[in-house]
Amino acid sequence: MGITERKNKERADLKALILAAARKLFLEKGIGETSIRSIAEAIEYSPATIYLYYHDKDEILHDLHNQGFQELGARMSVLLAVSDPMERLKALGRVYIDFARQNTEMYDLMFIAKAPMNYIEKLQQQEWHEGKQAFEFLTLTVEECISSGRFHGHDAASLSYVIWSCVHGMVALEIRDRCKGISSEDPEVIFKGAFEAFIKVLESF
Amino acid sequence: MGITERKNKERADLKALILAAARKLFLEKGIGETSIRSIAEAIEYSPATIYLYYHDKDEILHDLHNQGFQELGARMSVLLAVSDPMERLKALGRVYIDFARQNTEMYDLMFIAKAPMNYIEKLQQQEWHEGKQAFEFLTLTVEECISSGRFHGHDAASLSYVIWSCVHGMVALEIRDRCKGISSEDPEVIFKGAFEAFIKVLESF
DNA sequence: AAATATACTAAACAGTGTTTATTATTTCCA
DNA sequence: TGGAAATAATAAACACTGTTTAGTATATTT
Numbered sequence: 001m002g003i004t005e006r007k008n009k010e011r012a013d014l015k016a017l018i019l020a021a022a023r024k025l026f027l028e029k030g031i032g033e034t035s036i037r038s039i040a041e042a043i044e045y046s047p048a049t050i051y052l053y054y055h056d057k058d059e060i061l062h063d064l065h066n067q068g069f070q071e072l073g074a075r076m077s078v079l080l081a082v083s084d085p086m087e088r089l090k091a092l093g094r095v096y097i098d099f100a101r102q103n104t105e106m107y108d109l110m111f112i113a114k115a116p117m118n119y120i121e122k123l124q125q126q127e128w129h130e131g132k133q134a135f136e137f138l139t140l141t142v143e144e145c146i147s148s149g150r151f152h153g154h155d156a157a158s159l160s161y162v163i164w165s166c167v168h169g170m171v172a173l174e175i176r177d178r179c180k181g182i183s184s185e186d187p188e189v190i191f192k193g194a195f196e197a198f199i200k201v202l203e204s205f
Numbered sequence: 206m207g208i209t210e211r212k213n214k215e216r217a218d219l220k221a222l223i224l225a226a227a228r229k230l231f232l233e234k235g236i237g238e239t240s241i242r243s244i245a246e247a248i249e250y251s252p253a254t255i256y257l258y259y260h261d262k263d264e265i266l267h268d269l270h271n272q273g274f275q276e277l278g279a280r281m282s283v284l285l286a287v288s289d290p291m292e293r294l295k296a297l298g299r300v301y302i303d304f305a306r307q308n309t310e311m312y313d314l315m316f317i318a319k320a321p322m323n324y325i326e327k328l329q330q331q332e333w334h335e336g337k338q339a340f341e342f343l344t345l346t347v348e349e350c351i352s353s354g355r356f357h358g359h360d361a362a363s364l365s366y367v368i369w370s371c372v373h374g375m376v377a378l379e380i381r382d383r384c385k386g387i388s389s390e391d392p393e394v395i396f397k398g399a400f401e402a403f404i405k406v407l408e409s410f
Numbered sequence: 411a412a413a414t415a416t417a418c419t420a421a422a423c424a425g426t427g428t429t430t431a432t433t434a435t436t437t438c439c440a
Numbered sequence: 441t442g443g444a445a446a447t448a449a450t451a452a453a454c455a456c457t458g459t460t461t462a463g464t465a466t467a468t469t470t
Contacts, residue, residue, distance in 0.1 A: 007437095007447085036427060046450045048429080057427065112317065117382040128386025135387050154405065157388065158398035161375070162406065165399065166367060169374025177322040181333025182340050183362065193363035194370065200359065201367065204410045212416085241458060251419045253460080262458065415468070426457065436447070 015053045017043050022060050023067065030105050031061075031113065061109060062119040068106040069130035072099050076137055085144030090199055092141060093167050097195065100171035108175055111168060138164060151205065163202075170194055220258040222248050227265050228272065235310050236266075236318065266314060267324040273311040274335035277304050281342055290349030295404055297346060298372050302400065305376035313380055316373060343369060356410065368407075375399055 021042040025034045036057055040047040054060050075095050082088040100107040109116065110130075120128060142163065143156040151159055170191065173179050179187045226247040230239045241262055245252040259265050280300050287293040305312040314321065315335075325333060347368065348361040356364055375396065378384050384392045 035425085037425090047427085048451080049449060051428070052448070111378070111383055112381055114381065120386065121382075126386055128383070131383055132387050154402055155398065157390070157395065158402040159406075161384075161395055161399040162371060162402045165374030165378060166371040167374070168378055169370030169372070170366070172377055173316070173370060173373055176317055176319065177326075178316055178333070178336055179366075181325065181331060182337050185362070190362065190366055193360065194366040197359055197363040197367045201364075201406065201410065205406065240456085242456090252458085253419060253421095254417080256459070257417075411470105413468105413470075415466105417464100417466075419462105419464080421461085421463100423460075424458095427455095429454075430452085431450100432452095433450080434448085436445105438443105438445070440441105440443090 011053070014045075014049075018050060018053055019060065019063055023064055026064055026105065026109075031109065056119075058115045058119040058122070061113070061115040064106075065109050065113075065116040066130055068103070068110045069134065071103070071106070072096075072110070072134060075099055076134065085141050085148060086150060086203075089138075089141045089145055089163075090202060092138060093163070093195075093198065093202075096167050097171055100167075100175070104175050107171065112172060112175070135160065135164065166198060170198070216258070219250075223255055223258055224265065224268055228269055231269055231314075232310065236314065261324075263320045263324040263327070266318070266320040269311075270314050270318075270321040271335055273308070273315045274339065276308070276311070277301075277315070277339060280304055281339065290346050290353055291355060291408075294343075294346045294350055294368075295407060297343060298368070298400075298403065298407075301372050302376055305372075305380070309380050312376065317377060317380070340365065340369065371403060375403070 018039060022034060022039050025038055025042060036050050037047050039060075040050055050060075075098075076092065079088050079091050079095060082091055100111075117128070120126075139156050139160040142151070142160045145151055146154065146156055174187065174191060179190060183190060223244060227239060227244050230243055230247060241255050242252050244265075245255055255265075280303075281297065284293050284296050284300065287296055305316075322333070325331075344361050344365040347356070347365045350356055351359065351361055379392065379396060384395060388395060
């Protein structure tokens with residue numbers, strides 16, 4: 001059946017076009033300017049057409065959030081080349097924080113915004129694939145650190161959550177402007193110092 | 206002037222009434238249901254009246270955020286009774302996390318939501334009084350820990366930001382549902398383990 | 411009592427996400 | 441090949457949102 005095949009392709013193409021327009025708006029103007037109407041206008045379709053390809057806005061934002069995890073995943077996978085688990089762990093922190101600060105809007109969507117999780121919840125799907133995969137990369141590295149004699153008395157899962165919390169906390173506070181007004185010092189200086197302290201803590205035990 | 210005095214009181218009373226209604230809605234139904242119209246309806250005034258007492262919605266949410274800091278501050282000030290700085294620091298972590306998990310909507314407003322910070326920015330006021338005060342309590346305690354020989358090689362400001370990031374990260378990831386789908390284990394178990402690991406890390410160096 | 415200032419609101423404006431009813435087009439099958 | 445059925449797209453509406461404007465009562469002052 002050549003026709004249904006072509007129709008399927010056309011459907012997929014327009015869905016991709018919608019997502020691409022959403023991504024462009026999202027990255028250039030932020031989540032606040034990424035409305036269904038603005039997406040529709042960008043691709044010169046009516047707003048209602050969007051709903052023939054996506055159930056709701058949350059689903060679009062979830063797809064964008066997935067793209068973010070692909071990008072973060074690509075950066076993380078480079079670290080597989082680092083054989084020493086401790087060095088890999090520190091590099092992972094660096095990579096994670098750099099990604100967050102270079103892609104604040106995307107990081108916000110991935111780890112702070114409610115929309116992508118709303119979509120997952122609606123699906124009755126209680127696993128967060130994308131996040132879980134990234135977390136498992138961390139856990140694996142922490143396990144290797146423990147195997148090589150580090151982090152005595154800790155279990156990998158708990159410690160991984162603490163480490164993740166720590167780097168997430170640093171960037172989340174910055175992204176949501178809780179860092180700026182906290183001290184008379186330059187937020188950039190605070191942040192730099194904090195990252196060094198974080199590395200120092202990792203190394204010290 | 207008895208009349209202007211009474212008028213001033215009436216103005217203050219109605220402003221307080223607006224804030225009280227906003228608080229009630231906010232705590233009972235969440236930030237999503239706290240619209241200007243719903244606040245107006247609750248106190249049986251028109252929506253436009255709200256704007257005679259508040260510039261915009263951000264200002265109302267900023268006032269609520271202030272109430273949250275008063276409550277958190279009250280819990281923190283109890284810890285002044287703990288003389289050992291290390292014990293005080295650990296108790297501070299406990300208090301902070303308990304507050305966040307018992308008042309998720311309020312914590313979200315205080316440390317995650319954009320609205321209160323938008324208000325502060327609009328005021329051209331680059332200090333976040335409420336947050337700064339809470340952070341200084343932490344920094345002071347960390348300084349005392351350092352004075353008593355702990356945390357060798359660290360400076361108080363940087364380490365304080367790391368510790369804050371860590372506890373904020375833990376609760377922020379949980380509040381925004383990034384904890385649920387990360388593992389097959391019960392999120393509650395993960396969280397409990399992580400807090401224990403956090404305390405263990407604090408004690409270990 | 412008339413003029414002025416204050417308090418409040420109805421209605422509108424410019425948005426938002428989403429749904430429904432309608433129209434145009436394409437595909438299918440007798 | 442022509443008429444029925446399926447598909448694709450949309451205009452318009454619905455129910456919201458925060459906010460502003462113009463107008464109306466009420467209270468105060470002169």
